[in-house]
Amino acid sequence: MATTVLDHALIKHKLTIMRDKNTSTYIFKQNLDEIAKLMAYEVTRNVPIRDKVIETPVCQMVGKEIDQQIVLVPILRAGIGLVDGFRDIIPTAKIGHIGMYRDEETLIPHEYYARFPSGLEDSLVIVVDPMLATGGSASMAIQNIKERGAKNILLVCLVGAPEGVALIEKEHPDVNITLAALDEKLNEHGYIVPGLGDAGDRLFGTD
Ligand code: PRP
Ligand code: URA
16 A cells, blocks of 8 residues: 655645744644645545435536545544544544553553444544654554454554654555655654654643
8 A cells, every 4th residue: 555745835834833843732733723624635535426416506417425434533642633624624524532652661552542433344444643653553553443343544644754654554554644744763762853742742732
């Protein structure tokens, strides 16, 4: 499967605002909402559609409607920040939740919560998280979702590191990855360089 880095001037502009350490929590979230909408538009480009007969004010016509349930799965906490933007574009999406945190020393992810709508096996499941660093959190989340029957999974992250992309490509070769940016590397603390810092802390104003 493929890894796609979106090449769009608006996304680059808004992501630069988010990366700036002087950007406030409020403006950080505002730009995340806007990028989420743009990413939702891109990743749903090929969602199945079916015919729908309607009456325009002028005549009958055969239009189209989305023909697959979409389930968004934010990886808590920071993934929550992508939900509003996606839901603005896909209002019929159902939402699953998976809670993960990385041990700050070992960088190993720990799952603390999981709750999903039924019907994952027939849905397009879009896992969202701003950061793909070592890839451990996303990989564990995807594994959990697969064990619940999901077969059609996309991973959408704002900023990825080469290490995280390589892990997902190795452990989940059936999952397409979409990024707003592919950064240079991880530092010794497992943070993406240049990155944007701790996405959850910046989103929620945690110190
Ligand atoms: C961040 C981020 C990802 C994870 C990425 O979450 O939102 O879930 O780190 O790192 P990885 O690719 O190395 O696993 P964090 O563990 O900081 O939890 P939080 O969202 O609650 O802040
Ligand atoms: N998690 C974050 O929030 N930021 C990083 O750079 C890496 C992991």
